[in-house]
Amino acid sequence: MKQILAAALAGPLMAGSLTAGVAVARADDLVTTYQTDEAFADVAQDIQDAIVNRGYVVDYHGHIGDMLKRTAGDVGAAKPLYKNAEFMQFCSAVVSRSVMEADIGNIAYCPYIVFAYEAEAAPGKVVVGYRRLPKGDGRDQVNDLLDEIAKEASGQ
Template sequence: MTGSRILKSGIAALAFAACATAALAAGDDVVTLESDSAFGDVAQAAEDAIVNRGYAIDYHGFIGDMLKRTAADVGATKQLYNDAEFFTFCSAVVSRKVMEEDAADIAYCPYVVFVYEAAETPGKVTVGFRSLPAGGARDTVNTMLSEIIEEAAGGF
């Protein structure tokens, strides 16, 4: 990734963070929102926000369960999450437009929306996504993902 693309990615993440009052986490390309609602409600709202836009969820991952199940196997002693899930999906229409502009943008598909409640902050549920670098049709994806997490964080 060129310095210009990294800079554009950072600017896009900051712009989405400002517009959605999102907190940046994990890296400058991750956009998150927090909710005081129950984890199950936020996860269901995220799923509904995806499906209600006409997108099929390709995979619903239960990463929190996997980490709990494998903790002893890897010698882990720290609980990371009370719960954590993610949803992968794609849009044939939007993805095609993105990839027609740059075939290398296949790297961003499928799109992922994640939801977690960290063990260190019970009662605070985080929902988010990794934003695509700013520009062209990728902006459409970032807007779509931003709307989905906004709905999930408070839309029920």
């Protein structure tokens, strides 16, 4: 499965319901997340596959969890946050053109990011999600795309 991290994207979210071992962890107008008990490495691979199998290229695969572990001493951090945390960014020429033709200012939302993390405090539970774009002006199709990828990677 796929997984990516965006700790900066976290916000207050509404709890969802458990279905077949997989739960909708959070959803609001800022961030949508899904939870799974699949292994983090599998989830991360599923995210990449969900992006690539749609014909997109992962432009960057960020390893935020590793960076936070590596720099913990430099910033005086004593508490580990994540067992694993990553994000993948990508763009779509077709989708982006459509979104930017609707509003040229939508360039602000590209590239698109899907994240996954496994919290140190909740080992074995992987959260997959994305930051939602504001509704309208062509952005709804990006939200739909990101939701499809996050659901696929989390087994929804």
